[in-house]
Amino acid sequence: MWTGAGLFQHKLAGDEDLTIDWIYSDATKTNQKVFILTTGEHGVEGYVGSAMMQLFIEKYLPKLDPRTTGILLVHAINPWGMKYHRRGNRDNIDLNRTFLWDVGHDPFFNPEYDKIAKFLDPGTAIKSRLLDDIGYTLNLLGHIARMGMRNFRYALLLGQYRHPHGLYYGGTKRPEETQTLMNLYKQMMSSYDQILHLDMHTGYGPRYQMSLVNSALDKNPSEYYEKRFHYPLVVAATADEFYAIRGDMVDYEYALWQNEFPDKRFFATAFEFGTLGNTMYGLFHSPRVMVHENRAHWHGARNEQLLARAKQGFEELFNPSALEWKRKAVRDAERAFDGILSAEGYIQPQFAIL
């Protein structure tokens, strides 16, 4: 359909053969609008992302109009993390804390994180399932009692630029993966009148209902988008509705659009496939899984069984094995693709058969 489409790549620095790959094509007649799909910004999430890419290509790509629509399909923004089943890149950097507009990688940002840094990275190997779980729970309850649940989550998830072995670390300078994507976004915004970008993630939100997570910089309320896209769950990446983030990729695109291309039509959002759920169990368990995996990565575990358990819990948080979960994820994605692509004028609206 796109006769001029090409496969492009950015090879990561270092000896390993790791590349960010993308298929790009101009529209075949006039570059009116572009559709962008990205996966694997958090490496381990790239497996679900890859399934969504395949779904899009099989079911929706044939419905686009190549005469007016360009395509940019990016497979694995963070190939190192995908290969090694981690969220961060080789330097433990969460790329979704590195898309900074107008500010630096300030090491003093988010000072509250310092108070939970030792809890999140105790600096020792995993020794015992029972003792580690008890220690984790007591510490967690202590921090929540002192800070409150809301402030604890805020400090945990916001991003930090000071603890390289910690969680949600944003590094000290712009990573090459981030620069590669920034260049692509700028190129798309300069070349088209309308830009639509969908970015694939897993891990947060209810287990059996994918959340559309909009940028905190989008001016319309979530309810507006639920109606517009005929989709039941839309949230904004704010402390109230989801959680606040510094250096978010979609926020960066909003800033780029508002500052340099305000006359264009632009929308971007993230598909966030929840795994553990929003229950108390999920809220307690998901940082525990992150802490254990991070600890196992840096400091190892006393035996293979403990190591395997830490890795498996992490895998279930970002790439669940249950078939019924996968089936629901595909159904939710179809509903969101239908709603968004129709509302944004990329495909003909689908009429529900009642």
Ligand SMILES: [Zn+2]
């Ligand atoms: Zn993610």
